[in-house]
Amino acid sequence: MATEFEKFDAVVRKVFGVPHDEIVKREKEYQRKRKRAKQQRIKNDSRKTGK
């Protein structure tokens, strides 16, 4: 099992090991997915309620 140190080291490596441009790209992709999921949820809700 990973120790506290190993867990934290892995997170630090992950955050600082990814180039900044890649982080910005992933962030945009994540926001896009979130927005799409939210829109879908609203659509489904309005179908259920019929409004």
Place this chain on the structure above:
Amino acid sequence: MFAAYFDESGGKDTGFTFVCGYTATVAKWSAFEFDWKLFLATFRVPYLHMKEFSQSKKCYSTWRDNGTLRAQFLGMASEITGSHLQRAFIGMVSHDGFDKADLKYKLRERFNSPYALAGRTCVALANNRAKESKNGALAIEYIFEDGCPDKEGLIKAVEAVPPFLPAPSFKPSRDVKPSKNWPEGRIGLVQLQAADYLAYETGKLLRDLYLIRSGEREVRKSLKALTKVPVDRSSWGEVRLMQMCEGAKFARKDGGYRV
């Protein structure tokens, strides 16, 4: 000529000590200083200090509920950092690993504290970068935030453990009022405030670790913004510390190697 500025965060209560900082040529640091001072003036604060900022204390006390202003402040700070500084460094030491290695080996004879080891690690990382420079080995000055936990331990670790490196100097990050020890006061170096920002964010990452791993929280935007500057990092956990003690033939506490 290069200069590297460092600050620390963490400590016994968090179980880790971090020393973080940046390096750049002296010319780039001058441009940074100009922009940073302008940035502070724009926000009408005398300095950036992440602990006070995060708790909305002292010069940030009126910013408590102003999320937009707070985000703009950190956004601009990371923008300036990203546009002038060339390389970031993070040295991290696990206190648990340090104590365990020190039980077996006379680790504290060489590195008096986790801070001394983390600081020495950053100096070595910065020194390696300076050596890789196109112009060959370049002179580099190491400046640490004054009031650090173990100044003497760091000086000893830098000067007394091979490869021998230039001694660091210690300066304040903010202006210090005249006192008995400093009758004329001291001028703060804003360069150290960039190091404070990185050190704080790294420490915060540790405090948020459980929430991040469970998916309840994302890595802070203010930390992601700092990744514009490429980072060299070096971590010391129990295994690596034991390997170093063994490899460098540190004296054992049970009477093994003699140094």
